[in-house]
Amino acid sequence: MSAARWLIGGLGVVLGAYGAWLALTRQDAGQLVEIAVWLAAGVVLHDVVVAGVVLAVVALARRVLPEPWHAPATLGLVVWGGVTLMAVPVLGRFGARPDNPTLLDRPYLGAWAALTVASVLVVAVAGLVRARRGTGA
Amino acid sequence: MRAPHPDDFSSRLRSPAVAARVGVWLGVSFVLCFLTGLVSHWAQLPSPAIPFPTGPVWGYRATQGLHVVSGCAAVPLLLVKLWAVYPRLFERVDLRAGRQAALVGLERASIGVLVASAVFQLTTGLANAAQWYPWREFSFRTAHYALAWVAIGALVLHVAVKLPVVRAALAADVDDTALDRPGAQEAGAVSRRVLLRGTWAAAGVAVLATAGGTVPWLRRVSVLAVRTGEGPGGVPINKTAAAAGVLATATDPGWALDVRVDGAVAARLTLADLRALPQHTVDLPIACVEGWSAQGRWSGVRVRDVLAAAGAAGGTDVAVTSLQGRGPFIRTVLPAAFADDERSLLALDLAGEPLDLDHGFPCRVIAPNRPGVLQTKWVASLEVTT
Numbered sequence: 001m002s003a004a005r006w007l008i009g010g011l012g013v014v015l016g017a018y019g020a021w022l023a024l025t026r027q028d029a030g031q032l033v034e035i036a037v038w039l040a041a042g043v044v045l046h047d048v049v050v051a052g053v054v055l056a057v058v059a060l061a062r063r064v065l066p067e068p069w070h071a072p073a074t075l076g077l078v079v080w081g082g083v084t085l086m087a088v089p090v091l092g093r094f095g096a097r098p099d100n101p102t103l104l105d106r107p108y109l110g111a112w113a114a115l116t117v118a119s120v121l122v123v124a125v126a127g128l129v130r131a132r133r134g135t136g137a
Numbered sequence: 138m139r140a141p142h143p144d145d146f147s148s149r150l151r152s153p154a155v156a157a158r159v160g161v162w163l164g165v166s167f168v169l170c171f172l173t174g175l176v177s178h179w180a181q182l183p184s185p186a187i188p189f190p191t192g193p194v195w196g197y198r199a200t201q202g203l204h205v206v207s208g209c210a211a212v213p214l215l216l217v218k219l220w221a222v223y224p225r226l227f228e229r230v231d232l233r234a235g236r237q238a239a240l241v242g243l244e245r246a247s248i249g250v251l252v253a254s255a256v257f258q259l260t261t262g263l264a265n266a267a268q269w270y271p272w273r274e275f276s277f278r279t280a281h282y283a284l285a286w287v288a289i290g291a292l293v294l295h296v297a298v299k300l301p302v303v304r305a306a307l308a309a310d311v312d313d314t315a316l317d318r319p320g321a322q323e324a325g326a327v328s329r330r331v332l333l334r335g336t337w338a339a340a341g342v343a344v345l346a347t348a349g350g351t352v353p354w355l356r357r358v359s360v361l362a363v364r365t366g367e368g369p370g371g372v373p374i375n376k377t378a379a380a381a382g383v384l385a386t387a388t389d390p391g392w393a394l395d396v397r398v399d400g401a402v403a404a405r406l407t408l409a410d411l412r413a414l415p416q417h418t419v420d421l422p423i424a425c426v427e428g429w430s431a432q433g434r435w436s437g438v439r440v441r442d443v444l445a446a447a448g449a450a451g452g453t454d455v456a457v458t459s460l461q462g463r464g465p466f467i468r469t470v471l472p473a474a475f476a477d478d479e480r481s482l483l484a485l486d487l488a489g490e491p492l493d494l495d496h497g498f499p500c501r502v503i504a505p506n507r508p509g510v511l512q513t514k515w516v517a518s519l520e521v522t523t
Contacts, residue, residue: 009297016250016290023283031275035257035284038272042256043249050216051223070326075335082213082339083346086263087361095268099380100495102373103268104363111360 050085068134069127076123080116087112144320146224150332153316156221157306158333162340163218164292166211167255170262171289173204177426178282180508183470184454191478194505198424201508202351205428208262209347213339215255217332224318244298251291254284266427267363350429364429370487372423372431374495375509383515384494386460392499394483395518396447404447408499411485414438414446419480425509435503436486440476440519443483449521451477457502460515469511475504483516 023035054077061073089095090108097103180189180197190196230241258281264270265277296303306316311329314321325332349359349366356366364373378384386392394411396404406414416436424430441451455471475481481504485492492498497514504512 005297005300008300009294012290012292012294012297014290015293016287019254019283019286019288019290022286023280026279026283027275031280034272034274035280038261038275039253039257039284042260043253046219046252046256047223047226051220054220071331074326075331075338078213078217078332078335079339079342082216082336083342083361085216086209086212086343087346089264089267089269090361090363092269093267094271095264097268097377097380099377100374102364102368103375105365105367105373106360106362108361114360 054081065127066131068130069123072123072126072130076119080119083115084112141227142320143224143227143318145227146318147320147323148325149314149317149321149323150325150327150329151221151224151321152314152318152329153302153306154309154311154313155329155332156218157303158311159214159218159221159336160303161307162337163211163214164296166207166214166340167289167292169207170204170211170258171285173200173207174282174285176200177204177508180506181426181511184472188472188474189506191474191480191505194421194480195424196506197508198351198422198430201424201426201428202348202430205262205266205350206344206348208259209343210340211255212259212263213336213343215259217336217339219252224320247291247294247298250287251295254288254291257284258288266429268427347428351424353432362429363427366429366431368431369493369496370433370490372433372487372496373429374493375425375427376514378494378498378515381459381461381464381515383460383462386517387494387498387515394443394500394516396443396449397518397520398447398449399522400520403449406443406446408485411438411443411483411500414442416485417479417482419482419503419505421480421503421505423503423509423512424507430509433503434488435482435484436489437482437484437500437503439479440471440481440483440502440504441479443519444476444521450523453521453523456520457513457516458518458520459513460517466510466513469502469513471502471504471511475507478505480505 024032027035057077062070065073087108090104091112093104093108095104177200179185230238232238261277261281265281270277302316309315311333327335345355345358346361347359349355349357350362350364353366356362366373368374378387393405393407395402396406415438417439418434418436420432420434422430422432440455444451444455452473453476454473455476457469457471459467461467471481481502483500484503485500487493487496492501497516500516501514502512502516
């Protein structure tokens with residue numbers, strides 16, 4: 001490994017260690033345990049739940065959808081899936097307060113439903129066009 | 138059932154070529170988030186060694202809007218990045234290889250820290266922007282700040298480890314298979330180029346769907362923004378008077394602003410007294426740490442005029458106390474440069490109307506280039522120490 005890479009790697013360790021020191025010195029034991037649980041849960045949530053669901057959806061789509069639909073469906077999943085996960089807090093309106101109508105004041109489920117319908121339509125149209133043209137593999 | 142093996146993932150899309158390209162943009166968004174987060178932390182320090190600047194007036198609005206928008210863009214980027222490298226999670230480590238195994242183990246651990254902290258930062262940040270706190274114990278601010286350093290440190294270390302692969306992947310054509318895993322032999326449903334375009338599109342949609350919280354002309358497009366930007370006087374409310382527990386004290390006809398100099402009350406100004414002082418109007422944004430912002434036309438008295446009316450000289454920090462009984466921001470410090478700035482007001486009006494109770498009636502601080510949490514509402518007293 002070159003000297004520059006050792007230097008960059010060392011810098012990364014120092015930055016990360018500073019963050020760990022900040023966390024350890026500014027939170028009590030109960031708070032640190034909860035942070036650790038959240039950190040571990042994030043990895044499990046991605047590596048088991050999200051990755052697992054994606055694998056299952058892709059396996060199912062391969063069986064169910066005709067070949068010309070695979071490409072549009074893949075792109076649809078990337079765009080729709082990414083945006084849907086990002087929108088979970090507003091879709092659930094978990095932070096809404098009855099006394100504050102200016103917070104979370106949009107029809108999020110409607111917007112998400114419209115985004116979902118639009119994604120399905122675009123995938124369907126692209127799939128049909130590709131099937132008619134015979135652009136399979 | 139056996140544990141998965143990297144060769145079980147046969148798609149050529151799960152490649153260093155894709156991971157490196159998505160990784161570059163994910164890195165850009167994380168660095169943007171980190172730097173803008175540092176700016177926000179600096180802006181909230183009570184007395185920073187290097188004073189926070191009072192201009193440009195839209196500075197904090199821009200950096201904090203960028204913070205939240207780049208965080209939203211990072212979600213699809215992180216998902217695709219992790220998808221591309223997922224098979225490596227199942228690589229076996231040969232424990233008999235000694236030093237080599239130790240190095241691989243360390244690298245695995247650093248990746249674990251990177252993934253855990255990245256997911257933590259994005260989930261807690263998105264939840265906070267929607268004022269959702271599903272955790273019981275830890276402080277969002279403290280944990281998000283500390284883990285930001287952990288995430289950026291793990292990212293820098295990751296870049297150092299992967300630099301040769303990243304450089305080789307970026308130098309080669311996107312369809313080049315020289316760096317691929319031997320098991321990745323199957324063509325994907327789309328080409329690598331198309332998958333990358335889809336990823337950029339996903340990040341773009343995430344930005345467009347949320348940026349309207351801070352970019353007014355995107356408001357109609359940003360259907361997933363936490364706020365429309367509407368509210369009394371065209372400005373949303375973060376915390377209502379009811380939630381702050383000030384309904385009775387803020388509407389009390391006997392309310393008066395205490396101006397204390399060196400601990401002693403130097404002046405008590407009623408609302409009529411404040412209205413009798415010279416009135417000024419400024420156009421200033423209110424920009425929340427949660428990323429949303431809105432422009433307002435505020436009228437009221439200059440902070441420096443109020444202090445002068447109490448016989449206090451300028452040039453010192455001003456402690457501002459709110460009527461709120463509890464909470465982390467009941468007492469804030471307006472640094473000297475902000476207190477002296479002619480655009481810093483104790484606002485009495487917004488958009489030509491008396492301040493709404495939820496906007497801080499009878500008076501609130503509005504100063505240029507400041508985080509919203511420090512623009513204290515329902516002001517009870519100003520205090521200077523000479």
